[in-house]
Structures are given as C-alpha cells and as structure tokens.
Amino acid sequence: MPLIELKVPDIGDFDSVEVIELLVSAGDQIKPEQSLLTVESDKASMEIPSSAAGRVVELKVGLGDKVAQGSVIALVETADATADQSSAAANAVPATAAVIAPVIAPVISQGSSVPPDAHGPSAPATEPSPAAVADANSAGPESAVRVPPVQADPGEVASPANLPHASPSVRKFARELGVELTRLVGSGPKQRITADDVRAHVKLAMAGAAIKPAGKSSGGAEGAGLGLLPWPKIDFAKFGPVETRPLSRIRKLSAANLHRNWVMIPHVTNHDEADVTALEAFRTEINAEQAVAGVKFTMLAFVIKACVHALQKMPDFNASLEGDSLVYKHYWHIGFAADTPNGLVVPVIRDADRKTVSQIAQETATLALAAREGKLAPAQMQGGTFTISSLGGIGGTGFTPIINAPEVAILGLSRTAMRPVWNGTSFEARLLLPLSLSYDHRVIDGAAAARFNAHLARLLLDFRRVLL
Numbered sequence: 001m002p003l004i005e006l007k008v009p010d011i012g013d014f015d016s017v018e019v020i021e022l023l024v025s026a027g028d029q030i031k032p033e034q035s036l037l038t039v040e041s042d043k044a045s046m047e048i049p050s051s052a053a054g055r056v057v058e059l060k061v062g063l064g065d066k067v068a069q070g071s072v073i074a075l076v077e078t079a080d081a082t083a084d085q086s087s088a089a090a091n092a093v094p095a096t097a098a099v100i101a102p103v104i105a106p107v108i109s110q111g112s113s114v115p116p117d118a119h120g121p122s123a124p125a126t127e128p129s130p131a132a133v134a135d136a137n138s139a140g141p142e143s144a145v146r147v148p149p150v151q152a153d154p155g156e157v158a159s160p161a162n163l164p165h166a167s168p169s170v171r172k173f174a175r176e177l178g179v180e181l182t183r184l185v186g187s188g189p190k191q192r193i194t195a196d197d198v199r200a201h202v203k204l205a206m207a208g209a210a211i212k213p214a215g216k217s218s219g220g221a222e223g224a225g226l227g228l229l230p231w232p233k234i235d236f237a238k239f240g241p242v243e244t245r246p247l248s249r250i251r252k253l254s255a256a257n258l259h260r261n262w263v264m265i266p267h268v269t270n271h272d273e274a275d276v277t278a279l280e281a282f283r284t285e286i287n288a289e290q291a292v293a294g295v296k297f298t299m300l301a302f303v304i305k306a307c308v309h310a311l312q313k314m315p316d317f318n319a320s321l322e323g324d325s326l327v328y329k330h331y332w333h334i335g336f337a338a339d340t341p342n343g344l345v346v347p348v349i350r351d352a353d354r355k356t357v358s359q360i361a362q363e364t365a366t367l368a369l370a371a372r373e374g375k376l377a378p379a380q381m382q383g384g385t386f387t388i389s390s391l392g393g394i395g396g397t398g399f400t401p402i403i404n405a406p407e408v409a410i411l412g413l414s415r416t417a418m419r420p421v422w423n424g425t426s427f428e429a430r431l432l433l434p435l436s437l438s439y440d441h442r443v444i445d446g447a448a449a450a451r452f453n454a455h456l457a458r459l460l461l462d463f464r465r466v467l468l
C-alpha cells in the first residue's frame with residue numbers, strides 16, 4: 001500500500017501555529033476533507049482537513065507542537081495508487097487551499113475583544129472550589145484543565161465579544177446534539193470548549209431529566225429540570241435601593257459545581273470531636289522552637305497527615321465512584337479549601353503520605369498564598385483524592401461541607417474550643433476540635449463514616465499513633 005505524507009497546506013497568514021486538538025489517531029481510517037487537527041494562533045483556531053483517504057499509520061505532530069505550511073501531519077497508507085506521489089504530490093495539491101478554504105474557518109477571535117473576566121487574570125479554569133475539582137483523573141495536555149462545563153446564566157446572550165471558544169468540529173458536534181455552547185464554560189486552555197465538555201453537559205442534562213419526578217413538567221430551565229417551582233423573580237428595587245454586580249468567574253464555576261454535587265450526591269455529615277489538647281500543646285511548643293526557622297506548624301497540617309493515615313486504613317474514602325465500580329487510588333493527594341477574594345479554590349497537596357508535617361505546613365501556606373493572589377497553576381488544583389475544608393481560624397461549631405466530586409468524602413474543621421469533659425471521676429478542661437465529615441452515602445455507610453471520624457479523633461488525641 002502506498003504511503004503518503006499529509007502536510008499542512010497554505011493556511012494564509014499563519015506561519016507558526018500551535019496544535020491544540022488532535023482529531024485522528026494512528027490506525028484511524030480517514031476520508032478526504034476529514035479534519036485531522038485543530039491549530040490555533042493568537043487570533044483564531046482552525047481545523048486542517050485531509051487531502052486524501054486512507055489509514056493513518058503515524059501521527060507526526062503532537063498537542064502543543066508548532067506547525068506551519070509544509071509541516072508533516074501524518075503518514076497515511078492509501079489504497080489509491082495515484083496518490084502515491086509521496087510527500088511531494090500530497091503537499092503540492094494545488095486544490096488544497098481551495099478544498100480547505102470552506103473548511104478552515106476562523107473560529108473565534110481571542111484577542112482583546114474577550115472580556116477580561118472570561119479568562120480571568122491567572123486564575124485557572126480548574127477546580128476552583130471544593131466542588132469544582134471534578135474530573136481530576138484526566139491527564140495529558142488536552143485535558144490539563146478539567147472543569148466540567150458550567151451552565152452560564154440562561155438569559156446570557158452570546159455577543160461577538162463572548163462567543164464561546166470551540167473548534168469547528170466541537171461546534172458541529174454541539175449542533176448535532178442541540179447543545180448551546182454559550183451555556184458552557186470550556187475546560188480546555190483559555191476556556192476552550194472540548195468535545196468532552198459537550199458530552200459531560202449532555203450527561204448532566206440527562207441525569208437532570210432522569211431525576212425529574214414523573215408527571216411533572218418543569219418547562220425547561222425553570223426548576224433546573226427537577227420539577228421544582230421556578231426561581232422567584234422579584235423586583236428588589238421596589239423595596240429599596242439595590243446594586244447588581246456580576247459574579248466572578250471563580251464564583252460562577254464553583255456555584256455550578258457545588259450545585260451539581262449537592263444535587264447529585266446523597267450527602268450525609270457525621271459530626272465528632274477530637275481532643276487536641278496534647279497536640280495543641282505540642283504544636284505550640286514546636287512552633288516556639290521553630291520560630292527562628294520561620295516554620296509554622298498549623299493544625300491543618302497535622303490533620304492532613306492524620307487524614308492520610310485514616311484514608312489508608314479506610315480506602316473507600318480515597319476512592320471515586322465510576323458507574324458500578326469504585327476506583328481506588330493508591331496515592332493520597334489532599335485538597336484543602338482556600339478562601340480567596342474571588343471565591344473558593346482547592347489547592348492540592350500531592351503525595352501527602354510522603355511528606356512530613358513541616359513540609360505539609362509550608363506547602364499549604366505557599367499554596368494558600370498563591371490562591372489568594374490568583375496565581376495557582378491548574379496542576380496545583382488537580383488530582384485530589386480527599387478534601388479538607390478548615391474554618392477553624394474563623395469560627396463555627398460544625399457545618400456540612402459539600403463533597404468535591406469525584407471524591408466521596410470531605411472533612412470540615414471548625415473552631416477548637418476548651419470544654420469540660422467528664423473523665424469518669426471529674427470534669428477536665430480539654431481542647432476539642434469539631435470534625436464534620438460529609439460522605440457520599442452511595443459509597444460509604446454511616447457506620448464507616450463514624451469509624452473514620454473516631455479513628456481520626458484517636459490519631460489527633462495521640463499523634464504518635466500516626467507513626468504506627
């Protein structure tokens with residue numbers, strides 16, 4: 001079978017453009033004009049179609065590569081003997097530009113016309129809230145940024161300035177499924193909407209439809225497909241002066257993800273208290289010793305370390321539900337909710353099992369600072385297996401944290417308080433740390449959650465147990 005090289009044709013003014021999407025793989029049968037890949041300049045993205053039919057033997061470009069006219073895209077085995085003119089012929093097809101012209105269509109300008117909020121300063125479009133750390137298992141450049149699509153305000157109309165950013169094939173795919181791209185926030189670089197985003201959106205819509213009570217018609221967006229009453233529309237100005245401010249991008253993303261997780265996960269929260277009297281005394285002592293070195297041992301760092309121990313003992317809490325299976329992760333990446341001026345984000349301490357409390361304390365401080373400055377990289381918010389939300393420094397006696405899908409549990413920490421505790425003969429003043437463990441009841445039973453909290457409390461009562 002003849003082999004030909006498919007090359008990038010004349011693509012006009014673009015002399016070095018980045019490959020942002022591979023639309024075929026080695027082994028695929030392709031047809032003439034079938035899109036092979038999407039490239040993107042700082043102005044537009046476009047798809048490069050094939051000029052021949054055949055089987056892709058080898059892809060010569062990868063995601064992130066820069067290509068220009070004449071760059072070899074793929075080696076293709078073709079049955080057509082006349083096509084066996086090798087690279088020269090495949091390259092020199094004069095019709096290339098003409099064939100491609102209708103196919104290559106600039107998708108969307110990404111220049112200055114995009115509103116700043118659409119991209120955010122450096123705030124990544126990933127996992128910005130406990131609930132937004134979804135799909136953290138995805139890997140690879142194409143999925144380096146994984147946020148499930150977020151429904152924009154249904155009333156939001158796409159203006160030229162906020163046209164959604166997606167390649168032509170994704171647009172076509174969305175059109176076929178009847179998905180309005182303006183309702184999604186993409187998970188790709190620069191919030192580009194990917195085919196996976198469209199699929200996830202459809203799945204969500206289907207799940208919403210599936211849980212709609214029989215016999216009820218919600219009339220679409222009203223009641224979010226749950227058969228609920230429409231959201232009340234009130235003219236607040238009738239009652240006093242008002243001011244309307246748009247939600248930040250992070251808040252919009254986290255709101256959509258929190259909502260999904262709250263609706264789709266049957267949450268139950270187990271509350272317990274850990275006696276941290278000895279631990280706090282130790283922490284104070286060690287902090288005084290380490291003050292010169294500038295290391296601050298935080299309660300959160302100790303709790304992260306203890307949680308790893310508990311997660312290793314009870315691996316269900318470090319798993320994810322996928323269809324009828326549980327995926328057990330043999331790594332312990334612990335996310336922690338960080339409050340920032342723009343909303344919640346969840347940086348992740350990777351391999352917390354291999355780090356000392358001191359390293360964890362320093363890393364949480366560095367990550368929390370980066371979060372507040374909007375400087376967290378997407379990778380720093382990915383791959384979490386369990387999340388801790390600590391409100392201890394602020395207050396409260398307990399709360400119900402929302403699980404950060406696809407994780408199955410999240411631990412909330414509230415403010416420690418000195419309380420009288422009966423020791424069998426008398427009351428003792430003990431420092432108690434409230435633990436609020438929300439768990440996905442599809443995966444975890446109430447007894448297991450109570451055991452997890454009890455085990456954690458034992459570890460925090462006597463931290464030497466973490467070494468066992």
Ligand code: CAO
Binds near residue numbers: 433
């Ligand atoms: N009880 C009482 N005091 C506590 C405490 C607790 N459980 N945990 C921390 N503190 C105190 C600390 O002692 C410290 O006091 P000093 O400054 O006097 O030493 C202060 O609170 C700040 O604590 P810290 O430096 O140890 O920081 P932290 O580890 O508590 O918090 C971070 C870091 C990033 C978790 C926090 O800044 C934050 O953003 N919390 C909000 C998280 C949130 O919003 N969660 C809700 C999400 S919805 O589910």
